[in-house]
Amino acid sequence: MHAVRLHAFGPAENLRYEEVENPLPGPGQVRIAVEAAGVHLLDTALREGEQGPLPEPPRLPTIPGREVAGVVESLGEGVARLWLGRRVTAHLGFAPGGYAELAVTDVDRVHEIPGNLDSAQAVAMIGTGRTAMGILQFAELGPAAVAVIPAAAGGIGTLLVQYAKHAGAVVVALAGGPEKTARVQANGADLAVDYKDPAWPDKVRAYLGGRPATVVFDGVGGEIAREAVALLGPGGRHIVFGWSAEGIRGGGPYLVDGVSERVLGPVMMQKAGGPNPVRTLELRALAEAAAGRLTPAVQRFPLTEAAAAHRALETRRTIGKVVLEP
Known part of the structure; x- marks a missing residue:
């Protein structure tokens, strides 16, 4: 098969498209003919040798990527034959291997793709959608709510705008530049504002006419x-799930006592509860997409252009979830 491998930590150019041996599914695993692989901002940090939330930095050489979708084409020992030929999506967890034509994962991680989603959209929901569902656990949205959503043109922001509008909230969406603000407006935001304009807070206040954000x-x-x-x-709430303006390696969130609430991974999982909270959030995300309430934005790159996808993410030139397609 062909895959994108990293042999040395460093810039995006270190990602190489090359031929490698096919992975073999072990007991309880399936092999997926990959039609779409998710690219995450975290991937860019791991590429440079950062550890991030992983137990240790990636061992080289490695095939990056932890979100895939495609068709099950091979089964490991003990896996029911009913999975063979199914369109599925899976988050690979801490295991890499997504930037490839074939990927192996435990069958317990696999979800069948709803019929109204293509593989790229399914990849967006299994990762970004899962995170959005985790974030939304901490906010009560309805007709009385006024939601302010920075980075509203991103993968998570796109879904938050849609969910808030579906709940009846007033949505104020922030994005960088006219192209992104136009996309956000088309996504359903009541007001889309360019955060590069120093006067954007005044524009929001004027639009709300004295009504505060909730x-x-x-x-x-x-x-x-x-x-x-x-x-x-x-009584307004500041739901904090990242601080991309500070870079993935440094800085920290902006926090205000009594107002801000950090809802990073472990907190989301605790809130979701149950024996498998990760799977609970994944199922919620896919169900919202299947029902048509959430439609992920996707920016597609060929697998051969993984380096270009990384550079676009790092320079904030992407809209929605970035996906590689073999």
């Missing part, structure tokens, strides 16, 4: 977060 969904941090939190009224 929740800020913040994955950005920095000055944008500070300005967004200032829009909150009494």
Whole structure:
């Protein structure tokens, strides 16, 4: 098969498209003919040798990527034959291997893809959608809510806008540049504002006419977060799930005592509860997409252009979930 491998930590150019041996499914595993592989900002940090949330940095050479979708084409020992030929998606967990034509994973990680989703959309929901469902556990959205969503053109932001609108909330969406704000407006936001304009908070206040924001969904941090939190009224909530403005390796979130709540991975999982909270959130995400309430935005790159996909992510030139297609 062909895959993208990393032989040395460093820049995106270190990602090489090459021929490697086919992986073999072990007991309880399936092999998927990959039609789409998710690319995450975390992948760019791991590529440079960072550990991130993993137990240790990747061992080289490695095939990056932890989200895939495609067709089950081979079964390991003990796996029911009913899986053979099914369209599925899976998050590979800490195991890499997604940037490839074939990927192996435990059958317990696999979900059948709803018929109304293509493989790229399914990949977006199994990773980004799962995270969005985790974040939304911490906010009560309805007609009384005014939600401010920075980075609204991103994968998570796109889904948060859709969910909030479906719940009847007023949605104020922030994005960088006219192309992204236009996309956000088309996605259903009541107001789409370019956060590169220093006057954006005044534009939001003018639009709301004195009505305060009730929740800020913040994955950005920095000055944008500070300005967004200032829009909150009494009892408003600042839901923090990242701080991309500070870079994935440094800085930290903007936090205000009594207002901000950090809802990173372990907190999301605890809130979801149950014997397998990760799977619970994945099922919720896929169900929302199957029902048509959530439609992920996807930016597609050929598998051969994995390096270009990484560079686009690092320079914030992407819209929605970035996906590689063999």
